[in-house]
Amino acid sequence: MATHPDTRTVHPPAPPATGSTPVGVPLHQSHVFSFDTADQMAAAFQDPDGAFLYSRFGNPTVRTLEQAISDLEGGTGGLAFASGMGAITGVLRSLVSSGDHVIAQRSLYGGTYATFEDLAARWGVTVTYVSGTDPEEVRAALTPRTRVLYLETIANPTTAVSDLPALFAVAAEAGVTGIVDNTFATPLLCRPLEHGADIVIHSATKYLGGHADILGGAAVFRDTALRRRVWEHVVEEGATLDPFAAWLTLRGMSTLALRVHRQSTTAQLLAERLAAHPAVTRVHYAGLPDHPSYERAQRLLSGGAGGVLSFDIAGGREAGRTFIESVQLALLSPSLGDVKTLVMHPASTSHRQLDRTALAAMDIAEGTIRIAVGIEHPDDLWSDIEQALAKAAA
Numbered sequence: 001m002a003t004h005p006d007t008r009t010v011h012p013p014a015p016p017a018t019g020s021t022p023v024g025v026p027l028h029q030s031h032v033f034s035f036d037t038a039d040q041m042a043a044a045f046q047d048p049d050g051a052f053l054y055s056r057f058g059n060p061t062v063r064t065l066e067q068a069i070s071d072l073e074g075g076t077g078g079l080a081f082a083s084g085m086g087a088i089t090g091v092l093r094s095l096v097s098s099g100d101h102v103i104a105q106r107s108l109y110g111g112t113y114a115t116f117e118d119l120a121a122r123w124g125v126t127v128t129y130v131s132g133t134d135p136e137e138v139r140a141a142l143t144p145r146t147r148v149l150y151l152e153t154i155a156n157p158t159t160a161v162s163d164l165p166a167l168f169a170v171a172a173e174a175g176v177t178g179i180v181d182n183t184f185a186t187p188l189l190c191r192p193l194e195h196g197a198d199i200v201i202h203s204a205t206k207y208l209g210g211h212a213d214i215l216g217g218a219a220v221f222r223d224t225a226l227r228r229r230v231w232e233h234v235v236e237e238g239a240t241l242d243p244f245a246a247w248l249t250l251r252g253m254s255t256l257a258l259r260v261h262r263q264s265t266t267a268q269l270l271a272e273r274l275a276a277h278p279a280v281t282r283v284h285y286a287g288l289p290d291h292p293s294y295e296r297a298q299r300l301l302s303g304g305a306g307g308v309l310s311f312d313i314a315g316g317r318e319a320g321r322t323f324i325e326s327v328q329l330a331l332l333s334p335s336l337g338d339v340k341t342l343v344m345h346p347a348s349t350s351h352r353q354l355d356r357t358a359l360a361a362m363d364i365a366e367g368t369i370r371i372a373v374g375i376e377h378p379d380d381l382w383s384d385i386e387q388a389l390a391k392a393a394a
Contacts, residue, residue, distance in 0.1 A: 006257035012068035072187035075220035084203025086239030087217030094233035105132035107155040132162040154184035157370040161293035168196030206337030264304025285309040326388035336372030
């Protein structure tokens with residue numbers, strides 16, 4: 001029966017039937033499984049969807065999560081990782097070798113940027129950074145050694161929306177693998193495989209888990225052969241998600257639709273109010289008509305522009321510091337996608353690896369504040385933001 005994604009978050013793939021079906025997903029904590037024959041065990045070493053062998057290769061609870069996320073994204077299968085960065089590094093190192101070339105969006109999560117810099121410095125991988133909006137810019141950057149085009153659906157923290165269909169079309173013409181981090185959008189706002197992506201990455205720590213109690217990552221694949229290629233590499237790296245974290249993520253996903261829709265609605269309201277506040281010089285939120293990505297957001301995002309927004313506060317770095325230390329309901333914390341609202345100062349935290357020039361290239365100011373909206377009442381959040389702005393402007 002075909003159902004809306006909101007419904008599928010509540011009904012993940014069911015475990016094997018035994019006369020009755022558990023309503024809650026079972027937790028299979030065992031890390032090792034036994035066999036009747038040597039041939040059965042040998043076959044399990046070769047198949048990412050075969051019999052369970054050792055939880056680094058696969059686990060019933062983890063596989064249920066992989067299938068659930070893949071189902072939401074419309075993929076042929078998924079892989080779960082111990083963290084979002086585990087997913088990013090595992091996928092990239094499966095696909096590129098020394099001397100290869102990668103094209104990446106300029107405005108990226110700081111950890112992803114650091115990974116590309118490491119690949120360049122230690123692996124001899126050349127990286128060309130592009131805007132994420134111009135297909136001709138991507139076409140001009142292609143070389144015979146280009147292996148990957150890497151984008152973010154909604155960039156961190158500028159909320160710029162990439163032109164996924166146009167850019168991935170260029171990559172497909174050149175035989176280049178298109179990868180996109182869809183953490184900020186979630187499958188409820190955007191399904192990048194429908195726009196030409198080959199691999200979709202998530203930090204499951206964020207919206208999928210949603211309750212600040214798990215660390216995890218995931219990758220979803222358009223092609224089964226590509227998934228097998230990555231699986232064969234990452235099982236040896238060992239960045240495997242543990243069963244309990246998978247179980248908690250599945251539990252969190254059952255309320256994903258409720259949380260994401262509430263967070264997007266509240267973020268829109270806060271962005272509109274911040275845009276009118278005298279202490280704010282600029283608001284970064286693709287739901288605002290004056291945002292450079294507004295038209296793309298309307299075209300590619302369904303159900304809102306997401307639960308993360310950022311703004312530049314008058315007074316620069318010191319005013320930003322005062323603001324994040326003055327909020328009372330919102331929490332000073334580096335993550336996002338939680339039921340609680342979290343605030344941070346990207347220049348000194350998530351993007352600390354970048355110097356002033358690199359920050360400016362990513363459109364991040366010294367006084368940029370990122371707000372990851374939770375599910376609190378929007379009026380309470382605005383009161384908290386308003387009083388912190390007053391202190392920062394004093």
